[in-house]
Amino acid sequence: MKLLLIEDDAEIVDVISTIFQISCPNSRVISASSGRKGIESVESVNPDIILLDLGLPDMNGFDVLKQIRNFSDVPIIILTVRGDESDVVRGLTLGANDYITKPFRQMELLARVRRLLTKKQINGEDLSVTCGKMHFGSSIRELWIGDTLINLTVSEGRIMYMLMKNHDKTVSYEELSELLWGDYYPEARSNLKTHILRLRNKIEENASNPKLLINSPNRGYILKTTD
Template sequence: MKILIIEDDYKIVQAISFALKIGWPDVTLLSASRGESGLRMIEEQRPNLVILDLSLPDMDGLEVLKDARLFCDTPIIILTVRSEESDVVEALELGANEYIIKPFRQMELLARIRCILRRPITTSKDALLEWGPFKLDYFKRLLFINEKTVILTTIESQIMHELLKDAPNIVTYSRLSELISGGHYPEVVNSIKVHVYNLRHKLEADSYAPKYIMNMHGVGYFLSK
């Protein structure tokens, strides 16, 4: 396994590396102290996981995350001192798989990583899903509905994949939260609602009176034909 740490504080890189070596003695560790070099390493080295700080000397970590999601679906964990809810929500909306606030606990970090690595990987067999008027190409992040082609973000594609896979059954908030962040957290549920709001704007003629993505209050979402 190969893990990339994008962090400019050498002591924190050492602490993360020490924890990772406890969990995975044979892990290959890579590090970058700047956002630009981190993006190059993601593209060239293709790590299995990225741990990303938000406060980098050359660019904001959220920009690194946004740029990385243009070309890869590698799991990315945000590890930062920034604890504002707006940062958490924005990071999750941009495609972060986890958000951990410093100072971090080593065993918790390892547990979060294990949780991410345990998540089922969508294979080519179930990457193309059809139901009713919908056809989803998961890897290309394209949704076809009637004569319309919709470009999705990474998380929008994940949400639609779950909804289509179980259509017309309800997909719960907790299940979507687990899929996106590895746990059931209130801020993640709020983020999911934002993603669904954006999906409705892309799919529905009237997003305030949806006919495709339906909500059961307090439970979750389901698709309707």
């Protein structure tokens, strides 16, 4: 994952770089200290996601956002001290995907970045993922098992997407919760269980004795490869 940080405060750059180095070891943080350098970096680096400050030394952050949106649909999170409602509305109207005010909470920032990256994969219709006889049709709401079409809700489709992408491996409660709701909260496990029960009723021959969608006790769920 390549994250472009358009930010002129060196201390914040160091903090965010450290957060992602620890929490996402395979990530790469590229920083640009001005709006102009940031725009150039979008073209040269092709980042997976951008964190954009509004208070840049050479350009208004909103102008940076508008110029990036002229040629790229990369997910953008505005990260700024400016918390007025008018600024939030303007940022989202101009094409930002999310808006976070400083000081920010580290785990919340990570959760929002992960959620946008997952949405980017799904909304980009990267539907070639398969698991045995299971594959998607024209959207994540169309799951095929062999020649049988199973209609899913969007939430069910997102869960299946994650499970199929990581088939035969445990997908944690936390990962699934962040996928659906952007964070892990006390009631998440119970709400996930409801979604899983509905999925089992749709894909299992006997939902009370599942062979495909299996519990990983106290960890999450596993989707077994079908024959």
